[in-house]
Amino acid sequence: MNSAELIKDLKNRKFKPVYLLHGEESFYIDQISDYIEEKVLSDAEKGFNQTIFYGKDSDLMSILNAAKRYPMMSDYQVVLVKEAQDLKWGKDSDDDKKSADPLLSYFENPLPSTILVFCYRNGKFDKRKKTYKAIEKKGLVFESASIHENKVPGWIEGFVRDKGYSIQIQASALMAEYLGNDLSKVANELEKLMLNVKAGQEINVNDIQNKIGIS
Structure with missing residues (x-):
C-alpha cells in the first residue's frame, strides 16, 4: 500500500487500530500523520479525543495508558506518537518481558476505538522485533522508502x-x-x-x- 492508498482509506473512514509509519523518507510519514492529526476527528472531537506524544519526552506506558482510554462523545480517539524513533522500545527480541509484554499485549488485542499511530522517521523499524510483527498482524505497517x-x-x-x-x-x-x-x-x-x-x-x-x- 502506498501513501495515496492509505490516505484514501482514511478518507473513507477505514481505520486500523495501530499504525507504524517508518522508513528513510520522512515526507510520506509526515503527510500521513498530518492527515490523521488534521482530518480524522472534527475540531469539536479533538479536545477530548486527540493526544500527541513526542518520543524523546514520552514512555511507552504513558502511551499505552492513553491508548486504552475510550473516546468521549466520538466514535474514535487518536493517539499520535511523533518522533517514535526516540522512544525506548524495550528489548523484545531478547525476551525482556518486563518492558515488552504490556506493549505486545496491547498490540495483540488493540482497542478498536483507538487509532494509535507511531511515526518512526529517518530509519527502518527492526522487522525482527515482536512488536513489529504484532502491529503487522493487527494493524498496518507503512514503509516510506527513499526514492532513487x-x-x-x-x-x-x-x-x-x-x-x-x-x-x-x-x-x-x-x-x-x-x-x-x-x-x-x-x-x-x-x-x-x-x-x-x-x-x-x-x-x-x-x-x-x-x-x-x-x-
Missing part, C-alpha cells in the same frame, strides 16, 4: 501539478540535481517557490535560479 535520484524530477513535476502549476523539464532536473532525493527538503523549497509564482504559471529555470538561488 533519477525519479526525483518526475516526482517534482507531479508535486507541482497537484498544486495547479507546471514546471519545465530542465527546471525540475536542476532542482533534483541541487537538492537530491530528500523529498521533505524538495517539497519545502517548492512550497516557498510557489508563493512567489503566479497560480497556474509554468515554473522555469529562471524561477529556480532567482527565487531559490540554485544555479
Whole structure:
C-alpha cells in the first residue's frame, strides 16, 4: 500500500487500530500523520479525543495508558506518537518481558476505538522485533522508502501539478540535481517557490535560479 492508498482509506473512514509509519523518507510519514492529526476527528472531537506524544519526552506506558482510554462523545480517539524513533522500545527480541509484554499485549488485542499511530522517521523499524510483527498482524505497517535520484524530477513535476502549476523539464532536473532525493527538503523549497509564482504559471529555470538561488 502506498501513501495515496492509505490516505484514501482514511478518507473513507477505514481505520486500523495501530499504525507504524517508518522508513528513510520522512515526507510520506509526515503527510500521513498530518492527515490523521488534521482530518480524522472534527475540531469539536479533538479536545477530548486527540493526544500527541513526542518520543524523546514520552514512555511507552504513558502511551499505552492513553491508548486504552475510550473516546468521549466520538466514535474514535487518536493517539499520535511523533518522533517514535526516540522512544525506548524495550528489548523484545531478547525476551525482556518486563518492558515488552504490556506493549505486545496491547498490540495483540488493540482497542478498536483507538487509532494509535507511531511515526518512526529517518530509519527502518527492526522487522525482527515482536512488536513489529504484532502491529503487522493487527494493524498496518507503512514503509516510506527513499526514492532513487533519477525519479526525483518526475516526482517534482507531479508535486507541482497537484498544486495547479507546471514546471519545465530542465527546471525540475536542476532542482533534483541541487537538492537530491530528500523529498521533505524538495517539497519545502517548492512550497516557498510557489508563493512567489503566479497560480497556474509554468515554473522555469529562471524561477529556480532567482527565487531559490540554485544555479
